[in-house]
């Protein structure tokens with residue numbers, strides 16, 4: 501599932517393809533739970549508009565239009581926002597993925613999973629929003645209108661603050677891992693980066709949040725900021741369906757120290773990485789480096 505770094509990489513790379521270009525028309529799939537605004541309304545309201553800027557709030561993208569409406573976009577589990585010129589094996593069906601290198605593939609053609617296809621007046625590259633499992637979302641917000649999903653978000657995880665984490669954890673009877681996944685505490689952290697940040701701070705994911713001392717909360721905030729920034733620098737984690745707007749793969753998956761490394765040796769001490777389910781999410785940690 502795309503987390504803050506993947507959404508931020510998407511934002512940065514889709515900006516040149518989206519901002520400042522007048523939209524001619526948007527093609528959609530039929531109405532479904534993917535659309536929080538009915539697709540016929542979307543098609544009508546977005547046509548002839550220009551995106552003036554693109555913001556990120558936690559794992560949400562907000563495209564601000566020149567009539568001050570905002571298009572809320574969430575990638576969900578398998579959402580892909582990309583240029584019609586992107587080449588990536590992640591855009592092919594399993595059978596077609598078999599042998600072709602990305603440069604040998606034809607351009608992607610919009611399929612039944614391409615819920616939004618944006619055409620521009622300049623006839624340049626189109627922008628596609630594709631989502632095989634449809635856990636992604638799109639919604640048109642009127643000028644000044646917000647959404648409970650946005651209102652609930654805490655401070656952005658790139659600005660994670662140790663003191664704030666310390667205060668937020670005092671009254672909570674949950675494991676620290678669950679606290680980090682709570683978007684009202686910090687917006688943007690998901691399973692991968694929570695595990696990686698906890699490793700860097702030397703804190704086990706199953707520790708009760710209220711039992712962390714002030715120094716550990718500061719170390720954790722530092723770990724969160726550094727792991728997110730490093731992932732953005734490397735283009736994010738290219739695992740499962742995540743594809744960046746230009747099709748280039750990220751490299752952060754090669755730098756993971758604990759996530760999805762169960763049984764492998766800890767890069768610091770050599771102990772076997774363990775996996776444990778906490779709050780229905782798999783958590784990975786080193787039994788020696790983290791306490």
Ligand SMILES: [Zn+2]
Nearest residue numbers: 766769786789
């Ligand atoms: Zn270790």
